[in-house]
Amino acid sequence: MKAAMYSKNGSPEVLEYRDAPDPTLGPDQVLIRVKAISIEGGDLLNRRLVPPPSFPHIGGYQAAGIIEATGSDVTGLSVGQHVVAFNWAGSHAELFCVPTHYVYSLPESLDFELASTIPVPFGTADDSLFEFGGLAAGETVLIQGAAGGVGIAAVQLAGRAGATVIGTSSSDERLSRLRSLGMDHGINYRSEDIAERALELTGGKGVDLVVDLAGGNAVDDLFKAVRYRGRIAVVGASSGDLPSFGFFDIIRKSLTLAGVSFGREMHLPRVHRMLDGLIDEVATGKLHMPIDRTFPLSEAAAAHWYAEEAHPFGRVLMIP
Numbered sequence: 405m406k407a408a409m410y411s412k413n414g415s416p417e418v419l420e421y422r423d424a425p426d427p428t429l430g431p432d433q434v435l436i437r438v439k440a441i442s443i444e445g446g447d448l449l450n451r452r453l454v455p456p457p458s459f460p461h462i463g464g465y466q467a468a469g470i471i472e473a474t475g476s477d478v479t480g481l482s483v484g485q486h487v488v489a490f491n492w493a494g495s496h497a498e499l500f501c502v503p504t505h506y507v508y509s510l511p512e513s514l515d516f517e518l519a520s521t522i523p524v525p526f527g528t529a530d531d532s533l534f535e536f537g538g539l540a541a542g543e544t545v546l547i548q549g550a551a552g553g554v555g556i557a558a559v560q561l562a563g564r565a566g567a568t569v570i571g572t573s574s575s576d577e578r579l580s581r582l583r584s585l586g587m588d589h590g591i592n593y594r595s596e597d598i599a600e601r602a603l604e605l606t607g608g609k610g611v612d613l614v615v616d617l618a619g620g621n622a623v624d625d626l627f628k629a630v631r632y633r634g635r636i637a638v639v640g641a642s643s644g645d646l647p648s649f650g651f652f653d654i655i656r657k658s659l660t661l662a663g664v665s666f667g668r669e670m671h672l673p674r675v676h677r678m679l680d681g682l683i684d685e686v687a688t689g690k691l692h693m694p695i696d697r698t699f700p701l702s703e704a705a706a707a708h709w710y711a712e713e714a715h716p717f718g719r720v721l722m723i724p
């Protein structure tokens with residue numbers, strides 16, 4: 405098969421489009437003929453920062469396609485079925501081999517491109533807001549990094565749950581697109597002070613919950629923006645910098661910090677039920693994920709560059 409792979413960490417140029425052996429199918433796995441690959445924020449961080457476990461390494465968390473073969477122990481999934489799947493690596497290829505507990509069925513009416521964007525962004529957003537963040541109707545949430553895949557999902561899920569949604573992005577144009585998805589207030593993190601604006605918008609009280617998708621230097625502002633006894637869901641570091649937290653900031657405000665590692669829960673029956681519902685809502689147009697641009701997999705380096713540097717709104721896809 406053909407795949408996009410890398411042997412060392414670095415900028416998108418480390419990705420090479422090459423021949424690779426077809427994956428070997430285990431007894432409880434399915435082999436998927438990939439139709440569309442969504443580039444996840446985590447794919448960019450992994451390529452840049454996480455040493456590949458073996459060389460060359462085929463990265464990538466998520467892809468949608470058609471089951472081409474099933475392992476000897478597989479029940480409930482069959483050849484020809486349309487699915488979207490997660491794995492810790494391997495989606496940037498023509499064939500994606502995945503344990504059955506990371507496979508989610510698709511309605512045939514849903515196209516593979518849109519389907520490929522669903523599980524990690526929508527599931528992470530849902531868990532960060534509700535399972536770990538405890539968001540309730542009437543509360544205010546600040547979504548730091550609202551214009552990325554997880555952020556766009558979080559804006560919609562928080563808004564329809566009856567929360568007041570504040571989101572940050574790098575441009576006013578992106579903030580206005582987020583408003584059309586249900587965001588109440590936007591903060592341009594390049595030209596405005598996040599903490600000052602969040603306090604102003606909450607009458608000086610501070611937000612109930614922060615969902616931090618960006619990490620980096622702004623973490624200090626997020627601690628100022630959250631209320632006494634507020635919660636922070638620590639989810640991502642799309643700014644490229646891993647922050648460290650102020651010990652006394654957490655004590656002084658009696659904060660609750662919740663780390664979120666959605667991939668570690670994606671095999672659970674509760675997550676399968678949640679994702680089945682979210683897939684249905686995307687398929688029926690109740691939830692949206694804009695697709696900014698599509699590249700052939702052979703141009704994986706250009707696709708990663710675009711996802712990382714061009715500030716896409718929504719997902720960047722690759723097609724094998």
Ligand SMILES: NC(=O)c1ccc[n+]([C@@H]2O[C@H](COP(=O)([O-])OP(=O)(O)OC[C@H]3O[C@@H](n4cnc5c(N)ncnc54)[C@H](OP(=O)(O)O)[C@@H]3O)[C@@H](O)[C@H]2O)c1
Nearest residue numbers: 445446549551552553554573574618640641642643665666
């Ligand atoms: N813990 C988990 O289980 C989990 C699951 C999924 C994802 N993640 C992580 O969550 C993060 C977001 O994922 P994603 O898929 O949404 O990424 P993405 O689609 O690549 O979007 C990242 C967004 O971050 C924003 N951003 C970048 N630098 C920023 C800064 N300094 N301040 C505020 N916003 C900034 C960008 O917004 P602008 O373009 O407006 O600048 C961009 O839209 C990634 O780090 C990913 O690894 C974690």
